[in-house]
Amino acid sequence: MMEILSALITGIAQGSMIALIALGYTMVYGILKLINFAHSEVFMMGAFIGLFAITALGGTQAPLLAGVGGTLCAMAFAGVLGVVVERVAYAPLRGRGRGLSNTRITPLVTALGMSVLLQNLAQLLFTARYRNYPQLLPIEHTRKVIFVTAVLVMIGLELFVKRTWMGKAMRAISMNAEAARLMGVKTSRVIAITFVTGSMLAALGAVLFCLDQSPVYPTAGVVIGTRAFVAAVIGGIGNITGAMLGGLLIGVIGELTKLTPYSGLQDVLVFAALIAVLLVRPTGLLGKPGTEKV
Amino acid sequence: MPSAVQRVLTALLLVAAVVGLEFSFEHIIPDAAWRQLALLAMVNVIAALSLNIINGMAGQFSIGHAGFLGIGAYTGAIVAGNLHQMLGGGDTPFERSFIVMPVVILSAGLVAAVFGFVVGLPSLRLRGDYLAIVTLGFAEIFRLVIGTADTGGGTEGAINQALASLGGQQGYAGPDGTGVPQYAGPFWIFGAVTVATLVAWRLKFSGWGRTLRALREDEIASAAVGVDPTRYKVTSFVLSAAGAGIAGGLMASLRDGNPTVQPEQFSFATSFDAITMVILGGSGSVSGAVLGGVLVTFTVKMIEQLQGLDSVQALKAVYPSLDLNALRMVIYASILVGLMILRPEGLLGEREIFRRKSRVKVTGAGPAQPVPARTEAEVKAERSEEGQAGGAEAGGAGAEGAGAEGAMAKGALPEGTAIEREEQPLGKDRS
Amino acid sequence: MKTAHPTRKPPSTALGAPLLEVHDLAVAYGGIRALKRVSLEVRCGEIVAMIGANGAGKTTTLKTIMRLLPIAAGRISYDGQDLAGVATEEVVARGVSLVPEGRAIFVNLTVRENLELGAWNHKDQRTIQETLEDVVKLFPRLGERMKQEGGTLSGGEQQMLAIGRALMARPAMLLLDEPSLGIAPRLVADIFEAVALVAASGTTILLVEQNTRLALKYSTRAYVLRTGEIAMSGSSKELANNEEIRAAYLGG
Numbered sequence: 001m002m003e004i005l006s007a008l009i010t011g012i013a014q015g016s017m018i019a020l021i022a023l024g025y026t027m028v029y030g031i032l033k034l035i036n037f038a039h040s041e042v043f044m045m046g047a048f049i050g051l052f053a054i055t056a057l058g059g060t061q062a063p064l065l066a067g068v069g070g071t072l073c074a075m076a077f078a079g080v081l082g083v084v085v086e087r088v089a090y091a092p093l094r095g096r097g098r099g100l101s102n103t104r105i106t107p108l109v110t111a112l113g114m115s116v117l118l119q120n121l122a123q124l125l126f127t128a129r130y131r132n133y134p135q136l137l138p139i140e141h142t143r144k145v146i147f148v149t150a151v152l153v154m155i156g157l158e159l160f161v162k163r164t165w166m167g168k169a170m171r172a173i174s175m176n177a178e179a180a181r182l183m184g185v186k187t188s189r190v191i192a193i194t195f196v197t198g199s200m201l202a203a204l205g206a207v208l209f210c211l212d213q214s215p216v217y218p219t220a221g222v223v224i225g226t227r228a229f230v231a232a233v234i235g236g237i238g239n240i241t242g243a244m245l246g247g248l249l250i251g252v253i254g255e256l257t258k259l260t261p262y263s264g265l266q267d268v269l270v271f272a273a274l275i276a277v278l279l280v281r282p283t284g285l286l287g288k289p290g291t292e293k294v
Numbered sequence: 295m296p297s298a299v300q301r302v303l304t305a306l307l308l309v310a311a312v313v314g315l316e317f318s319f320e321h322i323i324p325d326a327a328w329r330q331l332a333l334l335a336m337v338n339v340i341a342a343l344s345l346n347i348i349n350g351m352a353g354q355f356s357i358g359h360a361g362f363l364g365i366g367a368y369t370g371a372i373v374a375g376n377l378h379q380m381l382g383g384g385d386t387p388f389e390r391s392f393i394v395m396p397v398v399i400l401s402a403g404l405v406a407a408v409f410g411f412v413v414g415l416p417s418l419r420l421r422g423d424y425l426a427i428v429t430l431g432f433a434e435i436f437r438l439v440i441g442t443a444d445t446g447g448g449t450e451g452a453i454n455q456a457l458a459s460l461g462g463q464q465g466y467a468g469p470d471g472t473g474v475p476q477y478a479g480p481f482w483i484f485g486a487v488t489v490a491t492l493v494a495w496r497l498k499f500s501g502w503g504r505t506l507r508a509l510r511e512d513e514i515a516s517a518a519v520g521v522d523p524t525r526y527k528v529t530s531f532v533l534s535a536a537g538a539g540i541a542g543g544l545m546a547s548l549r550d551g552n553p554t555v556q557p558e559q560f561s562f563a564t565s566f567d568a569i570t571m572v573i574l575g576g577s578g579s580v581s582g583a584v585l586g587g588v589l590v591t592f593t594v595k596m597i598e599q600l601q602g603l604d605s606v607q608a609l610k611a612v613y614p615s616l617d618l619n620a621l622r623m624v625i626y627a628s629i630l631v632g633l634m635i636l637r638p639e640g641l642l643g644e645r646e647i648f649r650r651k652s653r654v655k656v657t658g659a660g661p662a663q664p665v666p667a668r669t670e671a672e673v674k675a676e677r678s679e680e681g682q683a684g685g686a687e688a689g690g691a692g693a694e695g696a697g698a699e700g701a702m703a704k705g706a707l708p709e710g711t712a713i714e715r716e717e718q719p720l721g722k723d724r725s
Numbered sequence: 726m727k728t729a730h731p732t733r734k735p736p737s738t739a740l741g742a743p744l745l746e747v748h749d750l751a752v753a754y755g756g757i758r759a760l761k762r763v764s765l766e767v768r769c770g771e772i773v774a775m776i777g778a779n780g781a782g783k784t785t786t787l788k789t790i791m792r793l794l795p796i797a798a799g800r801i802s803y804d805g806q807d808l809a810g811v812a813t814e815e816v817v818a819r820g821v822s823l824v825p826e827g828r829a830i831f832v833n834l835t836v837r838e839n840l841e842l843g844a845w846n847h848k849d850q851r852t853i854q855e856t857l858e859d860v861v862k863l864f865p866r867l868g869e870r871m872k873q874e875g876g877t878l879s880g881g882e883q884q885m886l887a888i889g890r891a892l893m894a895r896p897a898m899l900l901l902d903e904p905s906l907g908i909a910p911r912l913v914a915d916i917f918e919a920v921a922l923v924a925a926s927g928t929t930i931l932l933v934e935q936n937t938r939l940a941l942k943y944s945t946r947a948y949v950l951r952t953g954e955i956a957m958s959g960s961s962k963e964l965a966n967n968e969e970i971r972a973a974y975l976g977g
Contacts, residue, residue: 035423092635104422105355106638109573110631112566117627123620165845172831172842178793179829184817184845184894218620222562226434233427264442271431271438275416278428282419288833 007255013143013212015251016150020205021228022235022243023157024082024198030174030238031194033104037111038085039202040225041118042078046203047216048126050074051133054207059134067136067211074203082199083192089114091188115221122218130215139213146208153201154244160197161240170194174238226267227254230274236287245285249273308488316388316481330550331595333480336487337545339587342571343494343580344537349569350578350644351503352530353510354417355426359568361433362535364560365409366402366542368440368466371555373401374547375468378475386549391477398477398543399486406539407532414531418524433565441557465556473553478544486544490537494580497533506530507578570630576640581647586640593629597622738804744769744898744929745790745821750799752782752789758797759785761953767898772921772930774940774961776974777950783933784826786950787900790931791823792816803898818846820897824904826933828887832876836867839875839886843893853893860889863919881912888919898929905936917943937974941965949974 021043028036054070089110137145161167169190172180181187209224210216231250235242250270257266277285315322323329341363348356377394378386413432417425443457460466467473497503508516509523517523546555567590575586600606601618610616738744745767752760760782767773775783788794790801792813801808803821811819822843831839840860844853861868864885870878875886884904891899901920905913913936921943924930934940941947941961949957949970957964964970 029423033423035426089631089635093638105349105573105577106634108355108357109569110634112569113627113631113634116563116566117624117631120620120623120627123617124624127615127617168834168838168842169845171834175831175833176829179825179831180842181793181813182791182817182823182825182829183842183890184814185842186812186814230431233424237423265438268435268438268442271435275428275431278420278424279416282421282424 003259004256007259008252009143011252011255012248013146013251014254015231015248016147016244017205017209017212017247018224018228018231018250019244019247020150020153020208021202021224022232022247023154023240024202025229025232026235026237026240026243027170027194027198029232031170031177031191032090032107034090034107035111035229036085036090036195036198037108038089038114038118039082039198040221040228041115041122042082042085042199042221043202043206043225043228044122044216044218044221045081045118046074046078046199047206047210047220048122049077050203050207051131051210051216054134054136060136063136066134071204071207074207075200078199078203078206079196082195082202085114085118086192086195091191119218119221126218128218130217132213132215133207133210136211142208142211146212149204149208153204154240157197157201158240166190166193223267227270230270233284234274234277236281236284239284239286239288242284242286309485312481312485312488315484316479319480326550330548331591333478333483333548334545334551335588335591336483337541337548338567338571338591339487339584340490340541340544341538341568342575342583342587343490344534344541345568346494346572346577346580346583347497347530347534347537349572350583351498351506351510352527353507354527354530355422356429356531356534357426357562357565357569358413358429358431358433359534359538360560360562360564361413361429361436362406362410362538363542363545363564363568364433364436364440364555364557366406366539367546367555367560368460368542369405369539370398370402370543371466371468371474371546373543374398374475374477375466375470378477379469386475386477388479388481391479391482394475394477395482395547398547399540402539402543402546403536404539406542407536410532410535410538411528413535414528417527417531430562430565433560434562437557437560461554461556463557465554467554474546474555476547476549476551476553478547479549483544483548486540490540491580491584494583498578498580502526502529573640574630574633576642576644578644579640579642579646582640582642582644585642585647594622594626597625738769740770741768743767744804745931746800746802747786747790748800748802750786750789750801751797752785752794753797754785754794759953760789760797762799763950763953763955764799765948765955765958767929767931769929770924770927771946772924772932772944774932774934774944774947775950776934776937776940776947777956779935780952781950782953783950784902785953787823787902787931787933790816790900791821817894817896820895821900822891822894822896822898823900824884824887824891824902826902826906828880828883830875830878830883830886830890832874834875835872836875836878836886837871839890840867840893843890844895846894852895856893856895860892863892863922864889879909879912881908881916884908884912884916885919888916888923892923892928896928898931899923901930901932901934903933903935905934905939913939937970938965 021039024039024042025036028034028039050070050073053073054066057066057069059066090107093107093110136142161170169180169185170193172183172185173187173190177187180190205228206216214220227250228247231246232243233246234249235244235246250273253269253273254266257263257269281287319329323332341359344362345356345359348354374394377397381390381393409432413429416428420428440457440460441463443454443460443462468475505516505521506526509521509526513523542560545551552559571586571590572583573586574589575582575584601622606618610618743766747763747765750760750763751758763782763786765773765775765786775786777783785794789796790803790808792808792811792815796809803816803819806819808816831842834842837857840857841853844856847853847856866882867885867889870882875883878886888899888901888904904916904920908916917939920930920932932940932944941964944961947958947961947964948955949964957967957970959967965975
């Protein structure tokens with residue numbers, strides 16, 4: 001019983017981190033209807049930069065400064081990286097090849113290309129070695145910090161999207177990009193801000209994730225990124241609350257499978273859950289049905 | 295239209311060429327590594343051709359093609375391995391391949407087709423990206439299940455034991471662990487590519503292919519004229535999976551190839567490569583898929599060859615930590631992203647390298663140029679499109695404008711224009 | 726009844742002088758020439774209608790003016806300035822607003838949010854509030870539905886919202902694409918009366934409308950578009966009496 005309870009707590013902490021990363025997928029999809037496969041690599045790069053910054057700022061010598069400073073550094077870097085990815089791989093394709101049937105497939109290929117590129121770039125720059133973050137906080141505190149941070153960020157993001165002009169512009173673009181332009185909204189700017197926000201959240205998630213005793217390595221993004229992506233889809237891609245819900249679900253499922261002898265099948269279960277949810281609710285748990293265009 | 299005699303002659307010529315290749319291949323390409331690469335490229339072409347059915351013709355998006363390839367490869371490897379043992383093991387003579395390979399190809403194709411049917415079924419309810427995610431999920435589940443099977447002994451239950459016999463991460467190397475027999479020589483590989491290309495070509499220009507494209511352009515309009523979208527989509531998944539399964543089966547028993555099949559060979563990277571081949575060549579184009587398959591296989595190899603260059607080796611000597619494999623992938627990915635941005639529609643678009651001889655069938659209202667024969671459904675679909683666009687001036691010259699407005703409203707070109715595009719010869723740039 | 730609807734930035738063009746000039750415009754779309762050669766002008770303070778069958782290129786013309794579609798050949802100038810190389814957002818900022826075909830309202834945003842987005846280029850809350858009041862005066866139905874999501878409105882109300890949203894930018898020139906499409910006849914009259922009021926307050930209007938009778942009734946001049954070319958033009962009264970027009974578009 002205690003085991004299950006502790007697994008639930010770990011699962012919720014894990015899940016809220018996954019949710020932070022899932023937000024990036026969801027926000028970009030909401031606006032561009034594009035699965036940003038390079039997002040998991042932004043997460044991984046953020047984790048690396050976070051590690052370097054935390055080490056540079058003194059690590060365990062000055063846990064507060066290193067923790068906060070390192071996180072901010074990682075977020076700033078990831079924000080820039082996110083925009084670079086968007087400008088290099090996605091922006092040039094927008095508005096081109098209008099009317100051709102593969103207008104939505106081509107960006108997916110460049111997205112996958114960017115993902116492969118960044119992953120190998122990390123390997124080239126940082127080598128394939130597994131690296132661990134210094135222990136800045138005792139582990140029970142780390143989990144609390146993770147959970148509280150994630151919840152605060154979710155609330156903040158919800159307010160940002162619902163209340164601010166920029167948030168309204170984002171929602172407008174996701175509903176009808178052309179109409180938003182006709183209102184005078186500079187869509188490329190809004191898209192850039194979406195990428196910055198999503199990438200910064202991914203970096204935040206990355207630092208929290210690694211503080212929770214997870215190593216960072218060039219392919220770290222693949223495993224976590226895939227789970228986050230699945231979380232976004234299960235919750236209803238394009239839906240911010242859905243990402244949170246999906247993240248928690250994935251986190252808890254993952255931790256609960258660890259209690260069974262089939263711990264190796266964690267990701268199998270994650271994908272099975274995904275397919276099951278999609279078959280019952282084709283647009284995810286909180287996704288709006290019927291908004292997907294043919 | 296070629297006469298029957300011409301057809302038979304062409305077929306005989308092709309067979310002769312393929313048989314000739316089987317015996318002269320080692321003389322044509324003396325280097326074993328290059329030989330292997332050439333065969334691998336052909337297998338990749340089959341994979342690309344099969345993916346092209348879903349991604350190019352049907353306008354669906356599969357990002358889990360590696361799953362079908364993997365199922366085909368494992369099926370093929372098991373069948374070939376056991377059959378080989380039954381036949382007494384030992385060498386893999388050419389005569390015996392006529393017993394083994396047909397069984398391998400059939401079983402790999404069939405098993406993959408069954409899975410294609412299962413994966414295609416959700417297309418009843420899911421569209422676009424969501425369906426793509428399901429294909430990815432399926433491929434990942436396949437890879438993870440095989441990869442995580444417990445091989446350390448102490449497994450219980452028939453399923454667990456069956457999975458464990460596949461070797462987990464180490465891979466499957468035949469029933470006795472000595473490697474999958476490599477029966478697929480140039481005859482089988484080139485023969486399969488030829489047949490696959492012909493089949494893909496026929497499919498594209500058949501009534502079925504046209505209906506599929508009509509569905510891709512406007513599902514609602516097509517459904518309105520009595521086309522059952524689900525049936526067509528599921529069929530396209532089944533056909534595509536069967537093709538991929540065959541490619542996987544060939545891959546497993548590829549001469550000079552890797553004698554074990556491993557789950558990691560069928561990771562997301564493999565699906566990515568297949569997508570790259572299709573999109574790079576030009577999605578929907580048969581010759582594009584062939585071109586893409588060859589190009590991607592060789593580009594990867596070329597960049598690998600660069601590692602042998604003196605300057606690169608010198609660099610490696612200076613920076614011992616330099617990861618050449620990572621560098622290779624960085625270059626590959628950069629080239630790919632660059633190409634996609636320069637030519638988002640792929641190298642060929644939806645056109646073909648060889649201009650198809652159009653079967654002339656001029657209709658009264660149609661334009662004065664030759665138009666390819668159309669199926670009833672397609673013509674209906676077109677009509678309904680024009681009807682949607684108002685139809686006041688749909689016929690004759692007015693169709694041009696109507697098409698444009700209709701396309702704008704839906705963000706897609708009407709079917710008629712897609713056909714015109716195909717008929718355009720290479721070299722003439724439209725923009 | 727007088728609805729004050731001051732334009733944000735009065736054009737430098739004098740009343741009666743050409744405000745929008747389209748010269749030999751050609752537009753290609755996915756390999757098809759949607760517009761072959763279109764020339765037209767709209768003078769400051771006019772209501773000009775563009776009529777023609779579906780597919781003639783009316784929507785293409787409006788979208789190209791808004792710079793949503795690339796110009797293949799020809800020239801568009803607004804208020805004396807060339808619009809080549811100008812982004813859509815900038816065209817809006819210069820004072821041209823389009824009410825798109827099919828209304829294109831933001832279905833999951835409330836009516837108020839839809840209207841507020843229309844005023845994207847205005848950051849002054851007081852101006853926005855005043856404009857909002859003007860729009861509600863023009864379309865009282867919208868005032869009753871402020872908190873509803875746009876998608877829950879009826880077709881006619883959505884059209885009112887789309888027009889209101891465009892007016893929130895306080896445009897000097899308003900482009901309307903098929904405002905009567907799919908709307909209950911009772912509301913069509915309301916909408917056209919409102920458009921007339923907007924015009925009376927000094928906004929120049931270019932109206933695309935398939936309902937030729939209505940278009941000619943409310944406009945001063947009109948152009949007839951046929952397969953990407955201007956087939957005829959003249960004062961709306963003349964055109965309404967033209968035999969060919971009557972036969973082709975007015976049903977005898």
